[in-house]
Amino acid sequence: MGDQLYNKNMLRFWRFFASMRFGLILMFLLAGAATLGILLPQEITTQNTLLGQISSFLGLNNVFATWWFHTLAYLLVLNASVCTLHRVSAVISVLRSPRMTVNAYDRLQAYQTFTTKERQQEVIDSFIQVLKSNRYRVLQSEDEEQPQLYADKQRLEVLGPVVLHSGIFILALGLTGLSLSGFAGTLTIPVGSSAPLSAMQQTTGTVNRNFAIRVDSAEQLITRTGLLNTAPNVSILANDAVVKTGQVEFNAPFTYQGVNIHLVQFIHGELVAVNGKPQIIRPNQPNYFPLTPTNDLYVAFTNMHPDPNRPTVDYMIVQPSSPQPLAQGSLRAGEGENYQNQFSFSLIGYQGSAVLHATSQPGLNFVLTGALVLLGGMFLTLYLRYRKIWLSFIADGDQLQVMAGGYSAKERLRFAIEFKALIDEARSLVGG
Amino acid sequence: MDVIFNPKFENAMFYATLAAYLMAIVLNWACIVFRSSLVEKYRNGVLIAAFAGNVATILLSLVRANALSIQLDPFRLVNPYQFVLVFVACIVLVNFGLLRREYAHMSATISLPIIGALLLYVVVIIQQPLLDLSASMIYRSWWLTGYMLTTAVADSAFAVAFGIGIAYLIKEYLSKTKKRGVLGQYLPSMEILDELGYRLVAFGFPFFSLSIILGAIWANIALGQFWSWQPKETWSIIFWLAYLAYFHVRMLHDWRGSRSAWMLVMGFTAILFTFIGISYFLPGPAINF
Known part of the structure; x- marks a missing residue:
């Protein structure tokens, strides 16, 4: 009794996860959550207001990274997977041994009956000929007293949802692999300088490669429209030795050890060095950098004159707690300051820098394969129309009654026209 | 030969195309009212001329863009202006290529005004790219061109389905209120309209999915990340889920009739909002096509 109840509950649970209804609910919930992610200001961080507290608790300031958004997405994947497992045997049986006979022809979507005086075998042959010429697969029942024909077309449609x-399942696997083992981040490297991969900013994931990128030079093409196409030459440094060189262009990443290095932008501006670290400064940007490791002293660069030949810039040394600058002055190219004999900064000159985006995406091939499989399934599901036709031949004295019925789940009107044309074509051959 | 590379020539071709489409809209409506074979002939002629002008404008913009940056890469769609031109041409192709003649002219009463509105959007809002085909190097990619083409095919199928959805709702209103009128006689049965709407969405949806995939591949190559939850990306996934739900509901609950028609109408309205509205109403960076 206990086992039966357990099995019954398990079956109910399985069916619930396999149901289209559950999938639909999840699709609407996901769509709603994504809409929230767009419409709600994603920068609500204040804890002081009720809205802020609710938003913070539910993660509404970063919907797409919340546990509940990911749970919804994975539940949808689970639903699709269970649904596939649940229906795969039914799909195979439909493909291998379709239902050859029907009893109630008049209940089918399309139905016609007529009588003819032609011989039974000739009528059957005529129908087979017409159906086959219309690319139907034709199967004949072995009942000699009341022979029946079954014909179908584009039956691979039933395979579509499974594919x-x-x-979706393969895609989700790939995305999981990406989120668990991949990483991404941005590096801004002036021409002539290098930076280790571990110095990337706005990083996601854990950087597990130990090499540096050096921008050796930058070739520039200027089109007739004034469009700049810059192609920096880069070197990969491992233990200060060059291990690979190449060029990185827009839309043409450079790859090393499975890390793709993309050129996102090539910027021109004044190059400063703060404590020996090169930084590009540009007008209308927050050009301030920490001088001390504890971030209690900053150098801010203002009033820059980005003249490629004679660049200058003003500087201020500020403390976050004080509105007044502790020191200020102006720098020309090649000049520098040594504040309190500890912290240094200088204006190196006017220079170009490559903004590079480095990514490691170990599950990407899975993602792409999943996307292709998904697309294939979609074409099978939506571009094929599985149609079935049954024919029954009943001898009645010297006459033969032909009953024909047909079914198509999609585009019923179109099928009704097609069905009528098929039967009319066959009737024109046999009379009746 | 120089005239081909002259932006003024392309500009003139664009405005001639716009004028021809606007004339086709008027003539198509006149066909419903007057039911004259002569008006039909004029409409067909003007429509063919408009489509030819449309294709010529696309080719001119491609040839000119190619000449401007010949040392870089040839024949790629790079900006919203070119996208709208392709989108408009696809609406005509889908409308007249997928539907039987009598239904095609019926749905064109609504899809042609959409074309007019899109081309006016180019004139009023986009403006500058009409002459300026320069674009950031990041947009010069075959993947992005593929994305734009598949988006144009998908959106055009949804646009024509939108027209069919509107026709369904009008027909339903007329049959409920027992008014026949000119429109009542002109429109086919509700069953036919329902099936046509479904067929169009079923045609467009795989292209829509393909466009999302191609866009993601381009973003991965150009920007180093294939998905960043930008508003346009997110809206596209929302529509994808909504259309997926539409197919499931149609299968599960045999969703037909007015609910299905409303879905077609709302779906395309939302897509238009994503294309045009997001750049103006929502903050943050967005790709304009």
Whole structure:
């Protein structure tokens, strides 16, 4: 009794996860959550207001990274996977052994009956000929007293949802792999300088490669429209030795050890060095950098004159707690300051810098395969129309009654026209 | 030969195309009212001329862009202006290529005004790219061109389905209020309209999915990340889920009739908002096509 109840509950649970209804609910919830993510200001961080507290608790300031958003997405993947497993045997049986006979022809979507005086075998042959010429697969029942024909077309449609759901599953696997083991981040490297991968900013994931990128030079092409196409030459440094060189261009990443290095932007501006670290400064940007490791002293660069030949810049040394600058002055190219004999900064000159985006995406091939499988399933599901036709031949004295019925789940009106044309074509061959 | 590379020539071709489409809209409506074969002939002629002008404008913009940056890469769609031109041409192709003649002219009563509105959007809002085909190097990619083409095919199928959805709702209103009128006689049965709407969405949806994939591949190559939850990306995934739900509901609950028609109408309205509205109403960076 206990086992039966357990099995019954398990079956109910399985069916619930396999149901289209559950999938639909999840799709609407995900769509709603994504809409929230767009419409709600994602920068609400204040804890002081009720809205801020609710927002913070639910993660509404970063919806797409919340546990509940990910849970919804994975539940949808689970639903698609269970649904596939649940239906795969039914799909195979439909493909391998379709239902050859029907009893109630008049209940089918399309239905016609007529009588003819032609011989039974000739009528059957005529129908087979017409159906086959219209690219139907024709199967004949072995009942000699009341022979029946079954014909179908584009039956691979039934495989479509299985393929589509499998695609979603593979896609989700790839995305999980990406989020668990991949990393991404941005590096801004002036021409002639290098930076280790570990110095990347706005990083996601853990950087597990130990090499540096050096921008050796930058070739510039200027088109007739004034469009700049810059292609920096880069070197990969491992233990200060060059291990690979190449060029990185827009839309053409450079790859080393599975890390793709993309050129996102090539910026020109004044290059300063703060405690020996090169930084590009540009007008209308927050050009301030920490001087001390404890971030209690900053150098801010203002009033820059980005003249490639004679660049200058003003500087201020500020403390976050004080509105008044502790020191200020002006720098020309090649000049520098040594504040309190501890912290140094200088204006190196006017220079170009490559903004590089480095990514490691170990699951990407899975993602792309999943996307292709999904797409294949979609084409099978939406571009094929599985149609079925049954024919029954009943001898009635010297006459033969032909009953024909057909079914298509999609585009019923179109199928009704097609069905009528098929039967009319066959009737024109046999009379009746 | 120089005239081909002259932006003024392309500009003139664009405005001639716009004028021809606007004339086709008027003539198409006149066909419903007057039911004259002569008006039909004029409409067909003007429509063919408009489409030819549309294709010529696309080719001119591609040739000119190619000449401007010949040392870089040839024949790629790079900006919203070119996208709108392709989108408009696809609406005509889908409308007249997928639907039987009598239904095609019926749905064109709504899809042609959409074309007019899109081209006026180019004139009023986009403006500058009409002459300026320069674009950031990041946009010069075959993947992005593929994304734009598949988006144009998908959106055009949804645009024509939108027209069919509107026709369904009008037909339903007329049959409920027992008014026949000119429109009542002109529109096919509700069953036919319902099936046509479904067929169009079913045609467009795989292209829509393909466009999301191609866009993601381009973003990965150009920007180093294939998905960043930007508003346009997020809206596209929302529509993808909504259309996916539409197919499931149609299968599960045999969702037909007015609910299905409303879905077609709302779906395309939302897509138009994503294309045009997001750049103006929502903060943050957005790709304009």
